[in-house]
Amino acid sequence: MPPPTDIDAIRTAFQADLEEVVSDQNLQTVRDRYLGRKQGALAALMQSMAGAPPADRPALGKAANALKRTIEQALANRRKTLQASARPAGGVDVTLPGRETPFGRRHPLTLIREQVESIFGAMGFEILQGPQVEDDYHNFEALNMPPDHPARDMQDTFYLDRPMPGAGGTPSTHPATLLRTHTSGMQIRYMETHQPPVRIIAPGVVYRRDTPDLTHSPMFVQVEGLLVDEGITMADLKGTLITFLQAFFDADIRVMFRPSFFPYTEPSAEVFISCVFCDGTGCPVCKKTGWLEILGCGMVHPAVFEAVGYDPERYTGWAFGLGIDRVALLKHRVDDIRLFYDNDLRLLEQFPH
Amino acid sequence: MRILVSWLRELVTLPVGAGSPVNIDELAGLLTMRGFEVGAVEPWPAGPANPTSQAGPAGGNEPPDAVLDLEITTNRPDCLSVLGIAREVGTVYGTDLRMPELWSDDDDDQRDPIAVTIDDADVDLCPRYAGALVDVEVGPSPRWLAARLEAADVRPINNVVDVTNYVMLELGHPMHAFDLDRLAGPEIRVRRARAGETIRTLDGVQRQLESEMLVIADAERAQAVAGVMGGADSEVSSTTRTIVLEAAYFNPIAVRRTGKRIGLATDASYRFERGADVEAPVRAIARARQLLATIGAGQPRGPVVDRYPTPPAPIVVRLRHHRIGHLLGQTIDAAFVAPTLTRLGFDPQLEPATDPPVWRVTVPTFRVDVSREEDLIEEVARHHGYDTLPTTYPAPTEPARPSGPWRARDHLVRQLLTGCGFSEAITYGFIEREPALAIHANAEDIVTLRNPLSEKGAVLRPSLLPGLVDSLIHNRRRERQDIRLFEVGSRFCHRDGETPALALAMTGDAVACHWSGPERKTDLFDLTGVLVRLCEGFGGVATFEPGTAGHLVPGRTACVRLRVADATTVLGTVGQLDPGFAHARGLTGSDAVYVAELDLRLLTTGAFDHLRATPVPRYPSITRDLSIEIDDVLPAVRVRDTIRAAAGPALVSIKEFDRYVGAGIAEGAVSLSIRLTFRAPDRTLTDTEVQSVTDDVVRALARNHQAKLR
Incomplete structure (x- = not known):
């Protein structure tokens, strides 16, 4: 298509051509079409101005120059855009290992x-923590x-050779002399300082003077519950x-x-x-009984209520103690409790972040 | 407790369905569900029948026998016997007990054949003592009797000793037999041991007695440690002609203390310390005399001498029917309650005109575990079956209370550190003394265990690091090169008590081996960088000052400070672990280990609670790079302090981007390149302004640190 010859037509045609430019090559073609010295539309326009009435020539010349600048500017902008969005040459082996940011596990x-x-x-x-070094009371x-x-x-x-400053609470007169053997002391500590209703769990490490073996560790983690x-x-x-x-293990398990x-x-x-291993049909882990012992519990003894000043006629409650190590062994099929305290990364790294 | 089923059948009728004996496994299951866990049912060869049994043969032909291996909880000493279990079985099946045959004394002869005295001051330790004589002919027991003892794991010795053990297993009451001829006369004295008194017990050990221990003595010396073990001097032997049979009730606490003190635990002390039946002694003697006579081992002589100065009043407990449902969550039929208690040996009497019913329940003396209404409710619940209780969910009557701040803190610590590549360790609260002292030099302050399992757990950890370093070494010795571990836990000392701490340890590569570039070994700045991130996570700023610590390499140790808002606290230390310490713990190889330990009490999640956002900058920043030559021992933090003080509020960041020592730099000096970023909140800064501030900074650096601009 031959380039148009009047200013407005040239501008309109240029805008349309510019829209089509997707490469440097296109860009050069369009530049040649409009700004080329010999065949360019503007060159033609200039030549055609020779035939115009002398009085119109200055105005025409000015408009033609303005159009030329507009076109130059538009072409320059388009060139920049093209350069910025140019795709890199060559590819990479996407199957090579990526750079990993190390992350640890709980x-x-x-x-x-x-x-x-x-x-x-x-x-x-409510979730509470209590002292590991406890008093006898x-x-x-x-x-x-x-x-x-x-x-x-x-x-x-385990006993200390001499008392350590206690964890406070009431009565605070008891010297801390031993490593707690269970988290049940938190029942007392909480009830001493709170009135019912009580709804607490208290997780924490406890200690028993047991020689370590597959199922015993002198330190382990327990959770106490009290309502x-x-x-x-x-x-x-x-x-x-x-x-x-059922929420913790599986909705299908049976409880006795x-x-x-x-x-x-x-x-x-x-x-x-x-039994989570044999689904209750009997296996070596459950000693063919189909059942696994999981926790101890009961209704709070009235003597405990009396010790903390609750009226056992008015209030009743229950408590339980759950061994975290034991349920971890069962849930994740770990066969030796001592592995939890070796902190071997080959075990730890099997667990989620 | 091992119970022979054929023995059990003598004392209680087991249901016989369609000519076949009761299924033993079913019996075991029923006992288990009533609180007597049957660990195993062992098939047992049927022994010779007990000719003294009143039960008669079971259903024509003797069924195969079995031993029930029962676990008896500490509250039920009455069930450390065939009779006790028979009573439970009778309650399960609704069948009657058959008491074993007892010897009836000849009423004509009322003279005490022996003198028995209990010192007045010691009646609390021995509220009852019964003794009786039997003329015996010592020899082996009949086979049926010995076989029963063997089934219960009791070694047969001779007919006399075996009968005392038999009665203990059958009725639950421990007994003892003295050789009368070897006592200093027909006299038993129950008294405390004298100062310096000793006794050779049946196991042949000479034992030192103490004045709080109760002994059974003759006129001259101790012949038994009361409730624990007899003495060798008056032991029944093949030459024994007459025995003194002893059945007594000893104070549980006294027996327990004595047993612990002399380091002896026997079948007798096990029962006495849990609580024997104060009403049982005379019956036990009568049973033993009956057995001795029946098996031809002896002839009872004279009446039983029973010293029982103050029989206790019976315990009566009120049981309100509505309270049973109140505690269990389900009403239990009154027609179930009273008969169940009766079969268990209680005597429930309905209080007149009570609706719902109330019983006055007399507790039998063998039920030492029952003293309150709840104890009786448990009896009812046990026999009714826990599986019959409904399952309900207790509705909350108040909103939940929020958990303590420790929880959010520990959670955030774990989140931040796992994000930095650290895995969580949990190590023991007790450690060896030596590494504890290496970190916590004040030996007096270290908490020592009185009874550790071994020297490896001699003291409570004053620091988490020894355990954590041990875990690091454990991994290192298993082909693991790059290790990052942390632990959140308590540490202990006498001065501060128990406090929460955080420890970190890392070694190996900081930048892992990768095809795209070289790996890089961990250095101190990898760990301080982690601490910066940790503190930022808590809304604070970590700063480091040169520091010292016994377990860290001098010159590679920093004191970690935390600034939150305007408050600065000392959080802990970080540094390179002394290779000597690591080596002593078993680390091989030369890789450096970097460790830190922080006081977790100082990290609180509250910093963000009052956060007020500042406007996002609206004007551009301007940067200026400076390279200065300074003394190479000048800490970078001092340079920063100077820059910050000289630059004023327009300075928004300082970044050290190069540090160079070598050609072109004077000996003992270092070139430090620093990028300063300036910005104003309300306008675009001009070059002139920034240049003027930069000039101030350069002058201040020159003045304070003799820094030369390069």
Whole structure:
């Protein structure tokens, strides 16, 4: 198509041509078409101006120059745009390994603890921590285990050679003399300073003077749970723990409550779940019983309420203690509790971030 | 407790369905569900029948026998016996107990054949003591009796000793037999040990007695440690002609203390310290005398001498029917409650005109675990079955209380550090003394365990680092080169008690081996960079000052400070671990290990609670690069301080982008290149303004540090 010859037509045609430019080559063609010295539209326009009336020539010349500048500017802008969006030459081997930013893992016992906390947190439980170095009163005596109580043998205790400053709380007169054997002392510490209703869980490490083996570690992690209010029943204990265990393990597991003995609960129960290894059909892990012991629990003993000044006629409640290590072993099929304290990265790195 | 099923069947009727014996596994399951866990049912060869049994043969032909291996919880010493378990079984099946046959004393002879005295001051340690004589002919036990002991894991010795053990297993009451001829006369004295008194116990060990220990003595010396073990001097032997049978009730705490003190735990002490039946002694003696007579081992002589100065009043507990449902969450039929308690040996009497019913329940003396209403409710619940209780969910009556700030803090620490490539370790709270001292030099301040498992756990950790470094070394010795670990946990000392801390340890490559470029070894600045990020995560700024610590390399140790708002605190230390320390812990190889330990009490998530956002900058910034030559020991932080003070508010950042020592730089000097960024919140700064501030900075650096502009 021959270039148009009047100014407005040239401008319109140029705008249309510019829209079509997608490469440097296009750009040169369009430049030649409009600004070329011989065949360019503007050159033609200039020549045609020779035939115009003399009086019109200055105005025409001015307009033609303005158009020329507009075209030059527009072409220069387009060139920049083309350069900026030019694609790089050559490719890379996209299958080579990328640069990884290292990331670490939370400890599996932390992961389990956080899962437990989140299930109970959603049920309205406050999450607490207590001291690991405890006094005899909070660890034993207030839990209905006076000195010389045979049940103390169930929990072989580490003692300090002399008392350490205690964790406070009331009564604060008790010197801290031992490593807590369970998290149950937190029941006492909390009830001493709070009135019912009580809904707490207290995770933390505890210590027992057990020689380490596949299932024993002298230090392990426990979670204590305590709920106290008017009208709390053992049926509530069953309902809450079944809800928790099915949320934690699997909605299909079966839960069994069996009478047991703890000095600080009455009635007391041990809780079993259907074996996660054989689905309750019987295997070496569950010793062919189909059941795995998972936690201990019971209704808070009235002597415990009396120790903290609650009226056992008015309030009832329940408590449980869950071994985090034990459920971690069961849930993740770890076969030796000691592995949790080796901190071997080959184990830790199997767990999620 | 191992219970032979055939023995059990003597004392309680087991249901026999369609001519076949009760399924033992079913029985085991029922006991387990009532709180007596049957760990195993062992098939057991049927022994010779007990000719003294009143039970008669079971269904014509003797069924195969079995041993139930029962776990008895510490609150139920009454079930450390065939009788106790029989009582539970009778309650399960609704069948009656058969008490074993007892010896009836000849009423004609009422003279005490022996003198028994309990010191008045010691009646609390021994509220009851019964003794009786039997003329014996010592020899082996009949086979049926010995076989029963063997099934219970008790070694048969001779007919006399075996009968005392048999009675203990059957009725639950421990007994002892003395050789009368080897006592200093027909006299038993129950008293505390004398100062310096010793006794050789049946196990042949000479034991030192103490004045708080109760002994059974003759007129001259101690012949038994009460409730724990008899003495060798009056032991029954093949020449024994007459025995003194002892059945007593000893104070549980006293027996427990004595047993612990002399380091002896026996079948007898196990039962006494849990609580024996104060009403059982005379019955136990009568049973033993009956057995001795029946098996032809002896002839009872004279009556039982029973010293029982103050029998305790029976315990009566009120049981309100509505309270059972109140605690269990389900009403249990009153027609179930009373018969169940009765079969268990309680005596429930309905209080007149009570609706819902209230019982006054007399507790049998063998149920030492029952003293309150809840204890009786447990009895009812146990036999009704926990599986029959409904499952309900307790509605909250108040909004949940928020958890303590420690939780958000620890969570954020874990989040930030895992994001920096650190994995979480959990190590023991107790460690060896030596590494504890290397980090916490004040030995007096270290908390020591009185009874550690071993020297590896002798003290409570004053620092998390020894454990964490051990974990690092554990990995290092298993082909792992690049290791980054952290731990959040408690540390302990006498001065501060138990406090939360955070420790980090890293070694190996900071930049991993990759096809695109060279790897780089970790150095101190990798770890300080992590600490900067950690502090930023808590809304603070980390700064570092040269520091010292015994376990860190001098000159490569920094004190970590945290500035939040206008407050600055000392957070902890960071540095290169002393290779001597690492080597002593078992690290091989020459890679440097960098560690830090921080006081977690100082990190709080509250910094963002009052955050007020500042406007995003609206005007461009201007940068100026300076290269200065300074003394190479001058800390960079001093240079920064000078720059900041001289530059005023327009300076928004300082970045050291090059550090050079070598050709063209004077000996002992270093060239430091710094990029300064300036910006004003309300306008675009002019070149002139920025130049003027930069000139001030250069002059201040020259003045304070003799810095030369390059």
